[in-house]
Amino acid sequence: MSQNDENPVVIQVEGVHKTFGDLHVLKGCDLTVRSGEVAVLVGPSGSGKSTLLRCINQLEEPTAGRVLIDGVVQGYRAEPLPDGRWQKLRPAEIAAQRSRIGMVFQRFHLFPHLTALANVMEAPVQVRGLPRAAAEKKARQLLERVGLGDRADHYPSELSGGQQQRVAIARALAMDPELMLFDEPTSALDPELVSEVLTVLKDLAAEGMTMVVVTHEMGFAREVADQVVFMDEGRILESGTAEQVIDAPRSERLKGFLASVL
């Protein structure tokens, strides 16, 4: 974290709670991610990592607390109404906020009826109104960048899991996002395909992309993370550099978790 301390804050999560009915999934989470930083969320399954990630781009609505991106409250007007309630944004405004945040899913969620190229072109054309020719040029560059320049005309069903996930990363990058969210990007992959996706993630981190990554890859966390965040039962128990969190765990829970994954 040290080299980034002067960089502006991109993601500010303040006291976020999330309940699904009686289930209390997030119990007051605070997280600060600065520009160019890579934050890695680790923790046992069901600890709320993915839910926290999904709150950042409003795929989940926090029950309490708020999320700010570049200092702008997500999902609500900046100021409360005179009666103290918060005015929700309209769907189009929420979509505009989301379009600045790239997201990559565990199960890729590529559009199966479109080729790799069309998958990457879709959002720039439909959301940004980019002319098709310009979008195609950009999409080809992005596919080249993730090493799939020769797979542009293939449908997702014709690609391996690792290739699909790299197309999904290119698709998210096509919107020129300010930050990228990765929800267990390698968990659905065969072991030998994990590294090709992690390589793309490392390249992105090296280029200075602000990233939040939920993963079980502790080696990746150690190598790339500026900030490792350990979550358990909806709370952030420990956070700090990889050396602090992975090599010198303080809580018994984290020690137990590390023993089970390393």
Add this chain to the structure above:
Amino acid sequence: MGQRGRNDPDRGSEPPAVTTTQTPSPAGPATEGGFTPIRAKAAPRPGTWISAVIVALLAAGLVGFLVTNPVLEWGTVATYLFDVKVVQGVGWTLLLTLLSMVLGTVVALTAAIMRRSENPVLRGVSWAYIFVFRGIPVYTQLVFWGLFTVIVPKIVVGVPFGPELWSFSTRDLLTAFWAAVIGLGLNEGAYLAEIIRSGLNSVDKGQTEASKALGMGNGTILRRIIVPQAMRVIVPPLGNETIGMLKTTSLVLAVPFTLDLTFATNGIANKLFTPIPLLIVAALWYLAITSVLMVGQHYLERYFGRGFDARTPARPGRGGRSRQAAVNSAGTTPQDPLPEVEL
């Protein structure tokens, strides 16, 4: 759905479950893989032969019956098969089928999307439409649309109980043909709405999430992502419904619309007092149109199946490559010594 290709070399190489003392001798030429394919004799299937004989006997009996029965009057069938009135009837029947299916699909898509809406008013309207138009027999609906100009002679746009801004007579616009199209289309829409709704629901929720994460609005997500994928599920029952509609058009005499195929052949039959040959004429034409529709359905299914079934690529020139072949050619599997990506 086997993921392995048809000409997978592994297929024929399974060891035979024989317990002879004789060692299997190289019975055929060794292939380049260095193994000898099994020379297999098919297991006996006497049922196939028995059923073939029975069906052949029945078919011969049927042909004999069709040829020798004088009531069928094949000469009359031949005379009237391409009669001007009959061919025109075919044209009108096709036009009715086409237009009412287009109207029905548009209405059904609207109703299905309204049914999924967060707006409770739209959901209610959609439910009421489906309830009414699915619950009343299509014959009754057609009679109603035929009488529409009597029930509603004039449509007025204006303030209720207040001044009239603009009005027109329904009699000028709603001819028997359009009454038939509207009657058939609205009835069909109520059925198709449920088919389309289940098609829309069949698309994985992850598709919506991924689209939202890219900043797409609800309209764009539906139009570009959900509907094209739902079509794959919708087209087979839609084809079924179109064939059903082709035959339902024979009810339009309820309007009354009197130019369709069934009315034309009935008219000729009544004049000649020979109902049977003209029923055959009508049946042959309906079968012919159904065959054409089935071909169309095949191509639609192939188009909307693109990307889902790699064995039938939508683009020409790629041949029938299997998904496994594609994955193998991607070169990311561990057997491949030359990964295509140098990152």
